[in-house]
Amino acid sequence: MIASLINGEERDDLSILDRGLQFGDGLFETIAIVGGEPALWQRHMERLQEGCRQLAFEPPDPGLLLKEATRLIGRRQSAILKILVTRGASERGYRVPEDTRPTRILELFEWEGPEEDAGGIDLRLCRQRLGQQPGYAGLKHLNRLEQVLARSEFDQGEGLMLDTEGCLVAGTASNLFLLIQGRLHTPIIDRCGVAGVVRALVLDVAREMRQPVTVRRILPDELEQAEGVFVTSSLLGIVAASSIEGVRKQVQVSHHPVLEAAAGRLFRA
Amino acid sequence: MIASLINGEERDDLSILDRGLQFGDGLFETIAIVGGEPALWQRHMERLQEGCRQLAFEPPDPGLLLKEATRLIGRRQSAILKILVTRGASERGYRVPEDTRPTRILELFEWEGPEEDAGGIDLRLCRQRLGQQPGYAGLKHLNRLEQVLARSEFDQGEGLMLDTEGCLVAGTASNLFLLIQGRLHTPIIDRCGVAGVVRALVLDVAREMRQPVTVRRILPDELEQAEGVFVTSSLLGIVAASSIEGVRKQVQVSHHPVLEAAAGRLFRA
Secondary structure, three states, rough: OOOOEOOOOOOOOEEOOEHHHOOEEEEEEEEEEEEEOOOHHHHHHEEEEHHHHHHOOOOOOOOHHHHHHHHHHHOOOOOEEEEEEEEOOOOOOOOOOOOOEEEEEEEEEEOOOOOOOOOEEEEEEEEOOOOOOOOOOEEEEEOOOOHHHOOOOOOOEEEEEEOOOOEEEEOOOEEEEEEEEEEEEEEEEEEEEHHHHHHHHHHHHHHOOOOOOEOOOOOHHHHHHHEEEEEEEOOOOOEEEEEEHHHHHHHHHHHHHHHHHHHHHHOOO | OOOEEEOOOOOEEEEOOOOHHHOOOOOEEEEEEEEOEOHHHHHHHHHHHHHHHOOOOOOOOOOHHHHHHHHHOOOOOOOEEEEEEOOOOOOOOOOOOOOEEEEEEEEEEEEEOOOOOOEEEEEOOOOOOOOOOOOOOOOOOOOOOOOOOOOOOOOOEEEEEEOOOOOEEEEEEEEEEEEEEOOEEEEEOOOOEEHHHHHHHHHHHHOOOOOOEEEEOOHHHHHOOOOEEEEEOOOEEEEEEEEOOOOOOOHHHHHHHHHHHHHHHOOOO
């Protein structure tokens, strides 16, 4: 970590009474800094605000966050900015005291910038499943044990996760698109998983181009049938799978106009 | 909070890179200190060790924890000791670096001691469901958003939680026993929920007395049919429900020999 701010102060330690630690009672965003600017800032802020609304605590002012982010980024061109917002500190117990005030944490990390697509990414299926939590599916909250355990199953590439009913949901740190008979499909994020900002960008670009993505339940068998498979994330951007469970895939991002157009709009503020 | 130790040092702040905060990547125990001694210490330690084993990180030495707990408790007779153990600090990302070292956090809180059973506790059903996570059901891990959201649904008493299939699992911070036709039943904790130490004590006492508890899926309808309903936790002990969703229940803990015997063994080390 290069630098950090907690509620605007240059600090890197937090009260052990913070509910982020006690219960994972908070949210986070991982933001690519490209050309000195936070990419997809507006989308990150919208998800963060929506998350606070759903968890029922006061969202931080996006203007204040941008001011603090700018201060932290300084003159750096490429970096990763991680923002955590928690419900704040309280004594032990799940109950939220009335005087609880949210904590905002900004962390800046070294980064080389987005990787050039070096022939795609190898994907595999993880054994660790995603529990269904329709109450707050889609949020990037701090309860991430499932992802930690799934990520420990492999070294390189990305692991795909199924929900407890066996439907494909997402990668451990990415969303998923399948190209089937020339059309894009992506798993619906209504029971578990994170609704990624790059996923949202692809959905919007697809609508604009009148080639809407089909958002639905997808079974793992469909990975094999798909001509191409793609993962998306704030840091990866949009990357084609070069293989799935060892079976090669060939279709590149440039193959589909929606993905190509979305990729072109990715690393801008 | 009265006092705290982080890895044996008198501190109350933690690195924001700790994975406990980043991902809820850790476990906790809430322990009643009664007569200056941690109650059910052995059971708490066994669950903690088992949790570390399942999350695949090195468990803290129970002897060291006891030494630190004793130092923190000092001459106090009644208090609450909360122990958190996380996988330790790492840079961002789900992947666990090889050099990660677990963090142990001990926190001591004021407590009046176990409440005398003042006519029981009022129970209600929460809307917030428990997602199914068979991979690590039963553990007292730090991913507790479900409990936080359920706890925000009511003021007094305790809220009962169903899993996403509609089966009764537990209270927000307690386990559950039903007395049906003179026999004790408790929800099976195999898909979600925490396997409480007092629950384990009741199960053991029941076996010793040759009146074993039936551990199975229980539907919420059965609450109404049950003669008595009881919740258990490290701090509550064993408490009879005085009402469920406003409907009165009358049967007390003393009514059943197993519950009475378990209650008698509760607040001992």
